[in-house]
Amino acid sequence: NAGVTQTPKFQVLKTGQSMTLQCAQDMNHEYMSWYRQDPGMGLRLIHYSVGAGITDQGEVPNGYNVSRSTTEDFPLRLLLAAPSQTSVYFCASRRTGAINEKLFFGSGTQLSVL
Amino acid sequence: DAKTTQPNSMESNEEEPVHLPCNHSTISGTDYIHWYRQLPSQGPEYVIHGLTSNVNNRMASLAIAEDRKSSTLILHRATLRDAAVYYCILRDRKGAQKLVFGQGTRLTINP
Numbered sequence: 001n002a003g004v005t006q007t008p009k010f011q012v013l014k015t016g017q018s019m020t021l022q023c024a025q026d027m028n029h030e031y032m033s034w035y036r037q038d039p040g041m042g043l044r045l046i047h048y049s050v051g052a053g054i055t056d057q058g059e060v061p062n063g064y065n066v067s068r069s070t071t072e073d074f075p076l077r078l079l080l081a082a083p084s085q086t087s088v089y090f091c092a093s094r095r096t097g098a099i100n101e102k103l104f105f106g107s108g109t110q111l112s113v114l
Numbered sequence: 115d116a117k118t119t120q121p122n123s124m125e126s127n128e129e130e131p132v133h134l135p136c137n138h139s140t141i142s143g144t145d146y147i148h149w150y151r152q153l154p155s156q157g158p159e160y161v162i163h164g165l166t167s168n169v170n171n172r173m174a175s176l177a178i179a180e181d182r183k184s185s186t187l188i189l190h191r192a193t194l195r196d197a198a199v200y201y202c203i204l205r206d207r208k209g210a211q212k213l214v215f216g217q218g219t220r221l222t223i224n225p
Contacts, residue, residue, distance in 0.1 A: 042217045
């Protein structure tokens, strides 16, 4: 079982470039989300989605766009990369049936913006 | 949102029990207490959750204070593979879609 798959694992960008971090899950989860984790810090929620066509902002949404056209995929777009977006990005998903459904995380994408 | 407070780091020895504390003095009556852990270079993984009663699973036990203002994650017999950052999180019913992580406790296990 693949679970939550993130690509790429590593990426280096120059300031001002754009890119899309990919996230796919094969568990038919309605809920998907993106977190970033800076060195020595906990995770901060960027955006989340409760189903195809529905997205909402988390704690730190500025500089990031998301869309959810299918249940399986939830890409995160950086339109104008900045050094402050250097971080490790984690995608997570879960079912939405009960409040205590556990989150499943991907293995992360390490992004450096020079 | 109610917040949690955890020690930045703890250290224990292999094959000994570990008690990881979490304070959540502003917890509301419907907040669930969740624990996740993050092994080195991996994404977080679910450990356990509870509301009022103590909970056990194959990974750990969760002891919740009677007033619910604190809880303790118990690893009964720590192994080197339990070295990780442990996050105590409150699941807010109002903002139920959000799971807010703090800085967690970095647990070191000595051989």
